[in-house]
Amino acid sequence: xxxxxxxSLFAISxxxxxxxxxxKGPQGxxxxxxxxxxxxxxxVPFGMVPxxxxxxxxxQTDQDxxxxxxxxxxxxxxxxxxxxxTEITNNEYRQxxxxxxxxxxxxxxxxxxxTELYPDTTVWVRDFTYHMGDPLLEYYYTHPAFDxxxxxGVDWFAxxxxxxxRTKFRNAAxxxxxxxxxxxxxxxxxxxxxxxxxxxxxxxxxxxxGPYLRNSKGCMLANFKPGRxxxxxxxxxYTSEVGSFFPNDFGxxxxxxxxxxxxxxxxxxxxxxxxxxxxxxxxxxxEPRKVVRGGSWKDIAYFLETGTRNFEYQDSARSYIxxxxxxxxxxxxxxxSLN
Numbered sequence: 001x002x003x004x005x006x007x008s009l010f011a012i013s014x015x016x017x018x019x020x021x022x023x024k025g026p027q028g029x030x031x032x033x034x035x036x037x038x039x040x041x042x043x044v045p046f047g048m049v050p051x052x053x054x055x056x057x058x059x060q061t062d063q064d065x066x067x068x069x070x071x072x073x074x075x076x077x078x079x080x081x082x083x084x085x086t087e088i089t090n091n092e093y094r095q096x097x098x099x100x101x102x103x104x105x106x107x108x109x110x111x112x113x114x115t116e117l118y119p120d121t122t123v124w125v126r127d128f129t130y131h132m133g134d135p136l137l138e139y140y141y142t143h144p145a146f147d148x149x150x151x152x153g154v155d156w157f158a159x160x161x162x163x164x165x166r167t168k169f170r171n172a173a174x175x176x177x178x179x180x181x182x183x184x185x186x187x188x189x190x191x192x193x194x195x196x197x198x199x200x201x202x203x204x205x206x207x208x209x210g211p212y213l214r215n216s217k218g219c220m221l222a223n224f225k226p227g228r229x230x231x232x233x234x235x236x237x238y239t240s241e242v243g244s245f246f247p248n249d250f251g252x253x254x255x256x257x258x259x260x261x262x263x264x265x266x267x268x269x270x271x272x273x274x275x276x277x278x279x280x281x282x283x284x285x286x287e288p289r290k291v292v293r294g295g296s297w298k299d300i301a302y303f304l305e306t307g308t309r310n311f312e313y314q315d316s317a318r319s320y321i322x323x324x325x326x327x328x329x330x331x332x333x334x335x336x337s338l339n
Contacts, residue, residue, distance in 0.1 A: 039180040042331055047085055048325075049250060049251040051082065051083055053081075055075060056076065056202045057074070058191055058194055058307075059074055060305075061203050070270075070272070070309055082326060083252060085251060086324065087151075087242055088151050090140070090149055090151045091148065100117060116155075122153075123152065124153075127320070149239050152322050154323065155316055156314035159262045162323075170182060185327055186326060186327070187326070189264050190263045190291045191281065193293050196326075199249035199255075201248075201249060205306065205307075206221070208246065213304075221246065222245055223239065223245065223254070224303075224304055231297065239297050254294075255306075258322075260292040260294050263293055264281065265282045265283065265290065266287035266291070268282055288315070289311040291309065293308075296321070299320070
């Protein structure tokens with residue numbers, strides 16, 4: 001009787017499951033769950049470019065002139081990801097600030113929004129002594145003439161908050177149309193940033209590949225400080241409009257010069273021998289120093305090299321540090337072995 005009862009219950013449960021929409025398709029076959037969100041091959045987010053995964057030599061590609069020994073060569077593998085084509089601009093950051101002021105001011109509080117998220121324009125005066133930075137303090141973030149220039153005066157925490165907001169903003173629109181959420185926007189890891197900066201050119205000193213700072217016509221290839229007291233030979237005394245110089249082979253602009261860029265990693269002198277060789281990263285909330293890469297408009301060429309490491313404290317906003325976002329590739333867009 002017990003066996004008959006068990007068989008009967010199993011049959012009844014199967015009928016109930018079938019009636020509830022489980023297993024539409026061939027009877028008795030394993031076909032997966034129904035009612036899943038739509039997910040087509042991952043689309044490239046607007047303003048981003050794909051960085052196909054691969055293996056490269058991470059680390060110093062030229063002489064370690066400071067004898068720091070913090071960036072010895074190490075071969076690592078990076079999975080595919082997307083990265084912003086340019087640094088986040090003043091106008092793009094303004095869209096974020098407008099949304100925060102409209103939707104979250106009551107929750108976050110005006111003091112937090114204006115002191116922690118709003119760009120600190122006083123950096124143009126504070127960063128340099130005996131420097132007439134007042135015009136930039138007044139106009140750089142607010143005037144439309146600078147809309148397409150990289151946002152600065154944003155610390156590591158504000159850059160992370162921007163990434164979180166951008167994720168929610170994009171996925172809210174996707175949910176309305178029934179599509180599955182995209183992965184999170186985030187700051188790139190240090191390894192991702194360096195891999196992207198090289199643009200597929202392994203052991204390249206600069207993002208454009210060669211060891212020189214001018215092209216065959218004598219034009220500068222990035223916005224930096226060419227020589228003592230010389231900031232303008234590249235065409236710009238301070239920052240430049242994003243995309244003013246040629247992109248690298250991945251289609252990324254300003255991976256050297258213009259502004260340095262926040263990475264997600266905590267800075268550690270011994271990170272190269274410590275981290276893993278597959279998608280390496282160093283998340284450490286107890287380390288206030290965070291990695292910045294790429295060099296800026298006020299830096300000499302050494303800091304523009306793809307292998308040069310540097311850091312800034314996470315709560316420090318500077319007139320020469322900005323950021324861009326990245327996003328992992330998932331599914332068939334991840335450049336895996338099934339492609």
